Amino acid sequence: MIAVVGLGLIGTSLGLAWRRAGLDRRLVGIDPDPGARQAASGMGAFDETAEGLDAAAGAQVVVLAAPPSAVLAMAGEVARVAAPGAVVTDVCSVKAPVVHRYEEALAARAFFVGGHPMAGKAAAGAAAAEAGLFSGRPWILTPTPATDPGALHQVGELARAAGARVVHLDPDEHDRRVSLVSHLPQLAATALMLAAAGIDGAEQVAGPGLRDTTRLAASPGALWGDVLTLNADAVVEAARAFSQHFAALVDAVARRDAGAVRRIIDAGAAARRRLEEVC
């Protein structure tokens, strides 16, 4: 039996993905919100849904798919409920605080493996779930010296069953990288959207450029409040790197130095081509 705790976009999509893959495990979806349980049930994502964590007591694998602050807050209860020898994993987009909390809370009783499927979309909630959400996407696992190899293998197999490709990273290194490729773009998209919204009629001349660049700005603030502040040090560092490049470019514009502007934009274009080659 696999218990998925948190029936939002990711948790419900996991149920759907494992179902579609024909995974031979009983799937139990847990969420205190009756609306989320009903939506997930209606999509046929789980064999059964339940309100409380006690329903995870019989699970060999517990997947924590709640927002990061909720996952951190339930560590004690998960440790109390989890069966001895169970494997507990999570899907939070910040890893170091979660890994440290759970390695401590579960101690020798159950095994913890930090995880982060790099999948998502702007729409949130069970209703937006889809079986293909993880197809071809990286699913990062963050083993530490304390991680049990068998547990790591089991979680990797489940990630692959959902269609993802597994990548191993140190938790701190994960947090540093996502601060640059995920958290920083969110900050920039929000700030761009707020700047463009500051004048009347901006949308009259808005094109695909603004739409692409600000797509992330549609993400729900509740989730990001958690994620960004849990990864504050790395995010502030990433913002500093961004601001240096941004200031150099604005400076070249202010000096009306078209050659310098061209060189900076071309350096960005070269980096963009390398990105396109790998993802």
Add this chain to the structure above:
Amino acid sequence: MIAVVGLGLIGTSLGLAWRRAGLDRRLVGIDPDPGARQAASGMGAFDETAEGLDAAAGAQVVVLAAPPSAVLAMAGEVARVAAPGAVVTDVCSVKAPVVHRYEEALAARAFFVGGHPMAGKAAAGAAAAEAGLFSGRPWILTPTPATDPGALHQVGELARAAGARVVHLDPDEHDRRVSLVSHLPQLAATALMLAAAGIDGAEQVAGPGLRDTTRLAASPGALWGDVLTLNADAVVEAARAFSQHFAALVDAVARRDAGAVRRIIDAGAAARRRLEEVC
């Protein structure tokens, strides 16, 4: 006869769009680069191509589709070549400097109407041209008190024939708005890409968020060097507005104030929804 000067993405797409619309006008494409002429000819975008501006002498309408600095540099020659009473228009993404230069250069001899079709894509050059590039996109015309109403009407009809919807804006107001919805996103996309490229392995964890947000960073530096420096005052102002929102968000993250982060992200999400409603 319509002469299109500059057979890049926009100029060649214009030929294709007017052809597809069955426009009953002889189309002449002008470009000093034989490769561009050959590509445009090969796509059947024009009745005839030519190397030099003299070929525009018999045109009732001359469309300047070269990069902004080239358009500014050729004002004297266009004024010399243009037939008396001809309508001259351009497609530059910065309007005030072009409009002022051409109104002065053409004086009473020919009519000038500033234009900016809000269409494009990351790929440049005639080979990337497509007949549908302008379909449903805004085509901004920037009349001034000196603009001839008949010439304005003619250019508007041509824009509509290419599939665009015509919007009228004051040249300075245009430049201010595009600084926010187009030039600023370019700066941010380039700075994001350069920041993310600063660490090894960033692309290993990169997802659709980074891809969307940095799509503009693939744009060619040569064009942007021109555009950004010609619109320097407005761009610097837009960058200042962005930096204030960005700094407030980073500040809330650094203070680990999840509530403040949530409120700022939610304000951005609300603005993003308004954008989605109108474009």
